[in-house]
Amino acid sequence: MKLQEYFLLPGPTNVPPNVIRAMSKQMINHRGPEFKAILSGVTHKIKKVFQTEGEVFTLTSSGTGGLEAAVVNFINPGDKVIVASIGNFGERFRDIAKMYDAEVDFIDFGWGNCIDPQVIAERLGADTDHQIKAVLCQHNETSTAIVNPIGEISAARGDHPALLIVDSVSGLGAAPFDMDGWKVDVAVTGSQKAFMSPPGLAFVAANQRAMKIAKKNQNRKFYFDLIKAQDMLEKGQTPFTPALSVLFAVEEALRHIEEVGIDAVVADHYKHRNLVRTGLKAMGLKLLAPDEIASPAVTAVACPDGIDPLALRKVLREKYNIIIAGGQGKFAANTFRVGHLGAVQSMDLIAVIAGLELALTELGADITLGKAVAEMEREMLRY
């Protein structure tokens, strides 16, 4: 008999029982009044999470589909854009923008750092004739487990009119995000991260300034056309049949987020981040991100010398029923990642750290059993 996994990926994430149950609802007419009410309610609540009064579009796709929509609607072929990257998803944003013929100025801040807003300020300051049309970056870079200072990056634009387009697929709901307050123009998220729902829906938020640009956009697009989505949204519909069950799940998850408030949800993510970091540090493991910029969604860890992260994850999965993620990109060979995004409890993190104590010991590392867990318990009693 297979028991419930300890499931700590940076997406998909654990879905709470009531959210799972919300998917036991039968199909409804996606052109009818009940759907209209659900879509309208979900859109309203997601706006509060983005903290925007702009538009929010619901797309049936993974987060990457949402990123493609952000490129093909708001960037024109030939546009100069800055892609500010600190990891794998920065490179993906670059690849999508290049695919659609943007002229990309790729600024690589290096894996393990966050974006330096000063560099963005200088680059845009030198662009006196406003040839640069957009700055693209991640809110939370899942591969390196680092959060970018989106508010400061936005402010670094000064009077430059470039759009700020933010991939917040794994960031929104975990790290603070104030779309309108920070003057972010476009932001993308997904159902399977802090929204505690299964994958299948992406949400693209865009302010009026961005929508004006989208109206004149020259890129070829059909499925990801947000002007068409805007027309349909006025009727309470999506252009194409949406992933209804996932929408039912998101509706239920948003009920919880609204109830406790987005600030409390974000605060919980930081508590979990700090807790897992305490445990990992007590085990003597090296964390990739410095504390100040460490992600509240996921923690990336260097595997001790001589231990293969694949072997470690295999022991965790097969002996302790614990699922964590491997490293990504440049870090794939010698790191692993612990997700703490969405519906995570402190005791899940205790279980993961205890599992790591055991598995690392079995693989020959010198670990003082129970020490990391004890440190975490002490921290938990201080709350």
Add this chain to the structure above:
Amino acid sequence: MKLQEYFLLPGPTNVPPNVIRAMSKQMINHRGPEFKAILSGVTHKIKKVFQTEGEVFTLTSSGTGGLEAAVVNFINPGDKVIVASIGNFGERFRDIAKMYDAEVDFIDFGWGNCIDPQVIAERLGADTDHQIKAVLCQHNETSTAIVNPIGEISAARGDHPALLIVDSVSGLGAAPFDMDGWKVDVAVTGSQKAFMSPPGLAFVAANQRAMKIAKKNQNRKFYFDLIKAQDMLEKGQTPFTPALSVLFAVEEALRHIEEVGIDAVVADHYKHRNLVRTGLKAMGLKLLAPDEIASPAVTAVACPDGIDPLALRKVLREKYNIIIAGGQGKFAANTFRVGHLGAVQSMDLIAVIAGLELALTELGADITLGKAVAEMEREMLRY
């Protein structure tokens, strides 16, 4: 208290209880061994439904996303293509192909007809230097409720090398389809039609000839890139996080389809088609499609003179908890459609026809109560 609707749309369709329950499964790692086994099993079973030994790709999108994938991977910008249309989705296929710069020869066979293979044969026969790269058409045209003779259309190509690209979103599993036997090159379907699952996944099948063309395709695409999907499928993965819960549903639904066999599933659809047509005819209503080409997925009906289909559907919904579809496109103003696709039972159709007897009477039509139901019962006893 809201009771279970009689839900007879041509998609999304009613999802059986065991398929709904399959979605109560918790998330799993989409880069892990369990996912690989599920994707491989689903792919294998869907190939049997398509009747192909070619590739089948699982995309997280509506059916339209699958149609876009079929265009951007297999048609090059500037390619001459024939779009053979008999309704709304023919026009959509044309719009997608044009969006991606195909030079479209749009052949409109008229709403209410099926495609005449002879016309395709003549058009391709005249194209002696093989400038036409593809023929695009619907298997089942949902708007007019008509099935096209795909096998004959395919054969009409003769020795012409044009690809045959078929939108079978609402056709596959309802009407016979023999992809390899008929030499169809590309076919698209969705999870929310005969597959008895919620919307959220599209499936694109492609043979070796089509995949060779896809490898050299010049269209810009990122999310819908099937060559990338092919690379990932070899590892048992999808390029981007898939709609896991919908996949769990499809897995369960396919178990049923495999158990009873695709021929029996298709035969049931024809039985339901005939039953609903018997009832509608007995009520004196005019059906849009002639019997020979009438869809096994949906039946389109002319509303009696003086009765507004919107008002009719409102009475059905509010008084009898019955959901049917409105007309589409040119037929929107004076028709309605009854879906009988996927998990439909004969008694659901009895309920719909009884509801129509009641609602039409209330709206002033001259209906002999019970007559249509009696005809259907007689037909059911003959099985």
